Amino acid sequence: MKEFQVATIVGVGLLGGSLGLALKERGIARTVRGVGRRQNSLDVALARGAIDESFLDLKKAVKDADLIVLCTPANSVVAELDEIHPHCRPDLVVTDVASTKSAICQHARKTWPSPLRFIGSHPMAGSEKYGAEHATGNLYNGSVVIVEKKESFHASDAHRTVCDLWKAVGSKVFELPPEQHDEILARTSHVPHIVAACLALLIDPDCHVRPMIGSGFRDTTRVAAGRAELWRDICLTNPEAIARGLIAFQEKMTRILQLVEERDARGLETFFEQAQENRKRVLDK
C-alpha cells in the first residue's frame, strides 16, 4: 500500500499507541500525529516513539491528514466524527477501533456525505492493560480485525485502504455488517464481561477468602480487570443486543438453578456436558 503522509491517531492509549508504533516501524506513515486530552499521555506516546507530534486540539490535528484513526472509547467516537467532519481533506480515509459498531457506523451513514469515507473497524486486540506505556508495535500482528462490510454507499478506495491498513500491521481482516458484529460480540465478549464483573462482586474481600481462590476464579473474572470507562461505553453503544444476551443468559441460569434445587443428577450432568461440548465446538471452528 502507498505510504500515508500524515496519519492522525485520536486517543493514544494501548490501541492508539500500538497502532502508531506499528505505522512507524513498518513504514506505513511518514508522520504520525497523536491527539489527546492530557499532555501527560501524549508525552508518554512521544517518548515511546508511537507518535511524532502531539495535539490537544482535534481540529488542528486532522487538518491535511490523509488517514485518521479514532482510538477513543466507543461513546466518544460519534461526537468526534461530528467535530472532524468539516476539517477533513476530501480524499481522507477515516476509521476507528471501537468494540461496538452499529451506533458509530449508523451515525456516519446519516451525517457524512456519500460516497462515505468512514469505514468502521474493530481490532480484536488489547488486554486489561491500558495506556501508551504498554503499547507495542506487534499488538495487531496475528490478530483479527472486523471491518464494516462494504456497502454501495461506501467509497471503494477508502474501504480498500482500511482493509489494507490492517493487513499492513499484520492483522487478518473479516468483513461483517455492523448490526451482525454487535449481535455476535454481545454474546462472545460483552455479556461475558458483565458476567465476570457480577462474579467479582459476589465475594466479600474482607472474609479471608484468599486461600480459597483458585485459578478458576482468577480466569473466569480476568476481563473484569478491564477499564470501567471502556465497558460503560460498550454498554451504552450496544444496549439492545447486550440486553437480549443478558436475558438469554438469565434463562440458562434459571434452568440450572432449578436443576440444582431439584437435585436432578441426570439433568445437571447433561447441562455440563452440553456446555463442554458447545465450548469445544465454538473454539474448534
Next chain:
Amino acid sequence: MKEFQVATIVGVGLLGGSLGLALKERGIARTVRGVGRRQNSLDVALARGAIDESFLDLKKAVKDADLIVLCTPANSVVAELDEIHPHCRPDLVVTDVASTKSAICQHARKTWPSPLRFIGSHPMAGSEKYGAEHATGNLYNGSVVIVEKKESFHASDAHRTVCDLWKAVGSKVFELPPEQHDEILARTSHVPHIVAACLALLIDPDCHVRPMIGSGFRDTTRVAAGRAELWRDICLTNPEAIARGLIAFQEKMTRILQLVEERDARGLETFFEQAQENRKRVLDK
C-alpha cells in the same frame, strides 16, 4: 512424619494418581494400593508408577491399610465411607479430596465411631485435565489444601496425620469448618463454574463466530471444559450454598440489566469500577 505401610487410594484419576506419585517419590508410603472400577485406568496408574498394586474390590483394598484417601467424585464418597467402615483397622486414618465438604463430613460424624478418624480434605489442585495419564508428583506442591477444622470428637492424632500428609506433599494447609468451606467455595468456585457453562451455551457454534472469539471468551469459559460428572456431584452435594450464590448472582445481573436498559452511564461506570476494585482486593489479600 512416619512412613505409612499401606496407603490405599480409591479412584486413581488426576488427583489420586498424582497423590500416589507424590507418596512414592517422597517416601511417604511403602506400598500404594489403587482402587478403581475399570482395570484400564488402574493399568495406566500402574504403568505411571502411581500405584504398586491394583484392586477392583474396595473391601479387599482397604484391609490392613493405615491410610485411605478417597479420590472419587463428591457424590461417591458417602457410599464409600459406609462400605469401608467395617473393614478398617482401628488406628486407620481416612481422608478424601472432594470439592464439597459438608455432606461428607456430616455423614462421617453421624455414622463413624468417636473419636472420629475420618478428616475431610479439599486440595485446591487439579485442572480441566483428568485421568492418571496427566498425573504428576508435583500436583500438590505449592497448592492449598483445606482440611476440616479440628473438633472435640476428632481423634487428635488422625487430624494431625492428615495435616502432615498434605504438608509432606508440598501443600499449605488451612483449616475450616465444612459448612464455611462450602459457603465460600460456592462463590469462589461453584457459581463461577456454572456461570461459565451458561456462557458457553449462549453461543451457536454453527454461526461462524470463530474469528470473533477472543481470549476473553476463552478464559471466562475455561472451567466449563471440566468434567461434567465432577460438577454434577458438586451441585448435588452443595445445593443449598450454590442456590444461595446463584440467587445473589442473579440479583447483580438484574441490576446491571436495568442499568443497560436505562443507558445509565454513571451507574454502569460505578458498577464496573466496583467489580474491578473488588476483584483486586480479593486477589491481593
